[in-house]
Amino acid sequence: MHINRYERAWLTAVAVTLGVFAAAMLVGLLAFGIRLPSPVARVDPNNLANTPFAKPGLKSLGGARYELYATAKMWQFDAGREAGPLGVPPQIRIPARSEVTFYVTSLDVNHGFYIEDHSINLEVVPGQIARATVTFMQPGEYKIICNHYCGAGHQVMYGTVIVE
Numbered sequence: 001m002h003i004n005r006y007e008r009a010w011l012t013a014v015a016v017t018l019g020v021f022a023a024a025m026l027v028g029l030l031a032f033g034i035r036l037p038s039p040v041a042r043v044d045p046n047n048l049a050n051t052p053f054a055k056p057g058l059k060s061l062g063g064a065r066y067e068l069y070a071t072a073k074m075w076q077f078d079a080g081r082e083a084g085p086l087g088v089p090p091q092i093r094i095p096a097r098s099e100v101t102f103y104v105t106s107l108d109v110n111h112g113f114y115i116e117d118h119s120i121n122l123e124v125v126p127g128q129i130a131r132a133t134v135t136f137m138q139p140g141e142y143k144i145i146c147n148h149y150c151g152a153g154h155q156v157m158y159g160t161v162i163v164e
């Protein structure tokens with residue numbers, strides 16, 4: 001079959017581009033462990049009494065491992081005893097090289113849960129538990145930011161992870 005040489009060039013370019021995209025996804029999947037976020041479990045946002053979200057906060061799992069249960073609502077995160085009074089964003093203190101697994105759910109509308117300089121960017125949906133594990137290597141202060149528009153107070157919805 002005869003194919004015009006310009007058409008052959010375009011077909012080649014398209015095939016190479018698709019190949020590069022597929023290779024990039026494979027590298028992301030296999031080398032960097034990038035996954036689509038998915039809900040870990042479901043939870044009734046109106047009845048958290050018998051769930052770990054009833055007492056949100058940081059728990060040590062021994063060694064350098066922690067888990068943090070946090071809730072999001074208009075317009076603040078609650079990370080338990082680390083959280084200040086209403087309107088004061090929570091601060092979470094951990095030593096450097098800690099591995100923290102975050103469990104986050106929303107009490108009202110969709111929020112975001114993004115931490116500066118780390119590979120965590122969760123969609124926080126009422127009724128669903130979002131989970132991600134992050135290792136904090138470098139000491140410093142990293143903002144937890146709601147990066148999903150959630151109403152009038154969206155821009156004041158944040159917290160801080162302090163790595164010591």
Ligand code: CUA
Pocket residue numbers: 072073074075110111112146147148149150151154155157
């Ligand atoms: Cu919560 Cu934006």
